[in-house]
Amino acid sequence: MSTRSAAPAAGPGSGAAGPPAADSRRWLILIVICTAYLMITLDVTVMNLALPSAQDALHFSNADKQWVVTAYALSFGSLLLFCGRLADLIGRKEAFVIGLVGFAGASAVGGASNSFGMLVTARACQGAFAALLAPTALSLLATTFSDPKERGKAFGAFSAVAASGGGLGLLIGGALTSGLSWRWCMYVNLLFAAFAVAGALTLLARQPRTGARMDIPGVVLGSGGMFCVVYGFSNAASHSWHATSTWGVLAVGGVLLVAFALWQLRAADPLLPPRVVLDRNRGGAYLTALIVGVGMFGVLLFLIYYMQTDLGYSAITSGVALLPMVGVTAVASNVGNIVVMPKSGPRPLVAGGLLLNAAGLAWLTRIGPDSGYATALLGPTMVFGLGMGFIYAAALRTGTSGVTPRDAGIASAAISTGQQLGGAIGTALLNTIAASATTDYLSSHVHAKPTAAQIHLATIHGYTTVFWWCTAIFAVGAVVCGAILRGGPLPAPAYAPAAKPAAPAETARS
Template identity: 75%
Template sequence: MSTPSAVPAAGDSRRWMVLAVICTAYLMLTLDATVMNLALPSAQTSLHFSDADKQWVVTAYALSYGSLLLFSGRLADLIGRKETFVAGLAGFAAASAVGGAAGSFGMLVAARACQGVFAALLAPTALSLLATTFTDPKERGKAFGVFSAVAASGGGLGLLIGGALTSALNWRWCMYVNLVFAAFSLIAGSSLLTRQPRTGARMDVPGVVVVSGGMLCLVYGFSNAATHSWHTPSTWGFLVAGGVLVVLFSFWQRRAQHPLLPPRVVLDRNRGGSYIAALVVGAGMFGVLLFLIYYMQSDLGYSAITSGLALLPMVAVTAVASNVGNIRLMPRFGPRPLVSAGMLINAGGMAWLTRIGPASPYVSTLLGPTMVIGLAMGLIFAAVLRTGTSGVLPQDAGIASAAISTGQQLGGAIGTALLNTIAAGATTDYLTGYARGKPGPALLHLATIHGYTRVFWWCAGIFAFGAVLSGALLRSGPLPVPGRPTNPERITEPEKTRS
């Protein structure tokens, strides 16, 4: 007797509508991060909270999102991807509506924390749906090409949309816009996706508690380092505690009867390498999506919407490179050449950005390096997203997808803390070396740009290091096709381990 599938069967044209639903939901998540960053100054003025409190609008989201990703990925595998996907969409939309209507700082922070919870449900579920929907190699390449373009370019599009919304309307529409994306995905997804049978596996409750606590401590520790100091107990204490909990989690996963993150998922060289590559990209790309925006708006005088438009060429190149990488290059060369080359190209683009000055022309100084970075990100995302879910059984697709998102989130937290510290230190050193008494506006301007260039050099080093790691871990050649057990939904974790 056949069991119902969570997605339309192979050969059914509805699968491409499923792709549209998945991409729309994921685009909502990627847009939300940068859109809210642009909305923060206006929200601060409207709700009258301090600069110290402002960080909690970002941190509340990051804490709930980062700490629940692995749990949510396994939850999607156990209770069904449609149920998890719909719950994530509905919850994210509701939290966005509450955030848009927030009348106080506490209400906004609570809404952002709830957004993070439901984003943790959505992100791995969307990628696992993609991985289990498209199994034909040619169609898989096209589908991952579209999804990779959305994932890699969503941040840049968020700057454009956020700039337009804050300029034409107000900051609340940066939250309300999520309702448009969620409504389409909910209506279409509810009709296109069917219920998926449960796998019969169980949740690793001790593993969930340990890894969620570890990720929460790490994300909070790095977030605190970005706004305070590495020497404060609230920074290093949480980082140490998080590191200890992650080590305990890795030991537990080898002994648990139903591991949350089965070792077979992460010990594969290709998949493990892709998770590390996601972490490196999360750390390094912070230099583009934040400090470059600071430079364009604070130093060149660009408006929010002009900054978004300035990054459109990068977004376009990313989309093209993602599709070419997935459709043409991945089947022939495999992940190692794409990721390694992408990391090196990114390093070159970051080094090129160090030529910025107090009044740099856009075409000769910014257009070239941002397009190079867009090319690199397209190649990297084309390989990482597809490789991270390759060769896994359908029962592990959710947790494998969650591992990619976890790498990106942890990398972003590390990048936030590290690069903010580097920028502040470089700016202070410049002022100490050149100031005679109280520094004037011109010197402060030069010192800030010096901090940006120092950050871009560090980003170049991060990506160069990522190229070495990717070359050592990833393999060349075609990716394996996921296994096809006779009745995979009924295979429990112990049975799969014995097989």
Template identity: 75%
Template sequence: MSTPSAVPAAGESRRWMVLAVICTAYLMLTLDATVMNLALPSAQTALHFSAADKQWVVTAYALSYGSLLLFSGRLADLIGRKETFIAGLAGFAAASAVGGAANSFGMLVAARACQGVFAALLAPTTLSLLATTFTDPKERGRAFGVFSAVAAGGGGMGLLIGGALTSVLNWRWCMYINLVFAAFSLVVGSSLLTREPRTGARMDVPGVIVVSGGMLCLVYGFSNAATHSWHTPSTWGFLVAGGVLVVLFSFWQRRAQHPLLPPRIVLDRNRGGSYLAALVIGAGMFGVLLFLIYYMQTDLGYSAITSGVALLPMVGVTAAASTVGNIRLMPRFGPRPLISAGMLINVGGMALLTRIGPDSHYASTLLGPIMVIGLGMGMIFAAALRTGTSGVLPQDAGIASAAINTGQQLGGAIGTALLNTIAASATTDYLTGHAQGKPGPALLHLATIHGYTRVFWWCAGIFALGAVVSGALLRGGPLPTPGPPSTEPATEAEKVPT
């Protein structure tokens, strides 16, 4: 018995066209995050909302996206991947059109929240479609290599596209650009994808309610910590509540007859290790894509477009490394050496970034480190995305894909809160230790850069911890060749208590 595919096995050319559809849809999601961040200052001026309100344009998306990922992943398993893919595309496009036409702050925030809902529906579906469409090991390696390159490089490309759109047109086109990607994926995907047979998945309603509430609390708590303080009740109160709900969810999954996230998914060492790697990527990459851009634009005077171009070498190296890793290295060595080595390479890249100063040059100070980080990220993405969906039953492909996206989303929320706090604290400490009276612009400049370097050292530590955990958790050797799904035995964690 083979894994059901969304595309007939005989249509090899159709499968590669499906890959183009999948990658276009996922690129739209990865671009949207960074493109919208660049559009925020212009949107704030046009719609006349405050700096405090500005955070809600980001938070509204993060709350709906993060809280609904696991539910959406299981929904794809339940009603079919083609149906959820098309619905996610159509909904995301509609929300983007409303956001681009927004004439008030409330309308923009509502559109961003709806974008998050449909992104949660779309993100895990793209990965599960990839996993079920490409079942031949050689084709699977090439397909995951291309997809990994898109996933890893989309953020950097978003900076370039966002900078060009805001400079040449206006902020609204940072929303409207999604319609181009969605139109292609909708038209081509509707004709190429086929309806799949029902997988027998069931919806765990209590699990959905508990884990969605838990993720909502965690994402909101970390978002609030990034903009306010860890000591406010709206931060620690939500974080505590989120932690309690996640613990309750884990207990319920061992007792539920049809668990939302079956223990067999996360208790497999390779898959569990890949989900933790996704969390580390989400936290660590925040230090690169945000604080490095802050440094280039506020300290070196780069424009938004120049910043995007400056990151293109990292995008290129990431794409090459993820493709080679999936095609050449994963079949021979498996995920453990790729993920562990990628983490260690990123440690070195982050350490090199700590050499930045007020008068640093791109070629001598930034180019080398960002290419090193691109290499590390490509290796990690090459292994983590493929491993996270490896060996799962057809009825679990969506939820396994959602677990990867959830790890990355939660990691990003943690990184946002933690690294912003570290940067602010380091900057304040520097000013306190060096100020003689009122600090001048030069001292503020140095203090800000000191905060960035402190963040890069912490990112190096995050990746070092990721290397240790990955090396200890992931199994050695290539991934096992999948056997017939119907013969996979249940683990003790899956068995329903009697």
């Protein structure tokens, strides 16, 4: 069987010839890739909505409930860099199929769970296979589309899925939990995975090995550091910043990540080559992913709390309320990739998108105990969706721009790592801010036992304080990322010379 390589290759000085022949089935491949990535993005918010029902069914405590989320985050965040390089090593088709089958199997076990331990184990396995699937999906996208115009359309569609998956997850999770059972929030992944596996086996051709090697010391240091950082921030969200299991683990994680960075500068085959992250555009894209990961929790977490706890919305009503934001995000990501990126590059999209996010969250600070959806929520969430569409349009495409085929997986993993690390930081930081603001409000406004109405006002004050902090985070991010990113369009991809014919034994294996 013949092989192909549709990857944008190295860059200047690569001895470029011309772009590889486009796969005639590339648009069908795009559907398969987007389906797989949608499954991952849906799973985060879908499972959050299913947690209360799962807790009632399996009889675990509130303290244990956090581990259903943390187990997934720990394995996902700590294994991303390793799995991104593994995809480059074993082949992207193989990694993609393994990730899909493994994620589906873990979802089936999770849905059938009859104990807390079984559910947590399944969630950890989901995170591990998601760590393989997420960067592989993005690197497949980057290596399948080489024509600049088609690349813009493909990344526009993928960006729409990535940016709107969380909101769609709220809708689907609410519908499944209300209409069927919390278990279907896990079982639904089997439908996505079955479609994607069938498509992958039918449409994806095996790509030549990239020549990548596994950096074992880098894996140990990088994965260990990410594990400690994600665990430390997750522990801070559920316990205290003063606990040894928070600051001590964070300190160890920081030391390991510093050691990882130093090792990457001297390793013969680094896990995360400095050439990938030190490029200004790609570095700016990774920083953008980190900032978005932190600030997103200002909307998808506290806004949901507000709608369901304070306004009395059901889970499915909350999901429907965010549909306009999802629609705007999808349109903006496509416009950004197809219209703006080829002319202006990522800088105006990232800086403008972050400023729009800041504006939307500043607008949300006007919420009150009796706010109406049309007057207080619709406008700011649509502004936020517009900003997210622009950001994802630029960040995902820029983060994989100009890398060699052997680095496509690890470059994709760096984007997902930024999002995961940002999410862990955001969960801990914003939960702490909200709790402190609520406590401070009660201590300064209430001098006896607080009434239900006063607690209600204090809670909303906590939400609005978080929204102001997220406003500042996005505004500062707009300045910093705008300064890092280069002006003008991304350089046109260069293409490596055609690979030499494979030896007979290798041809037989392919």
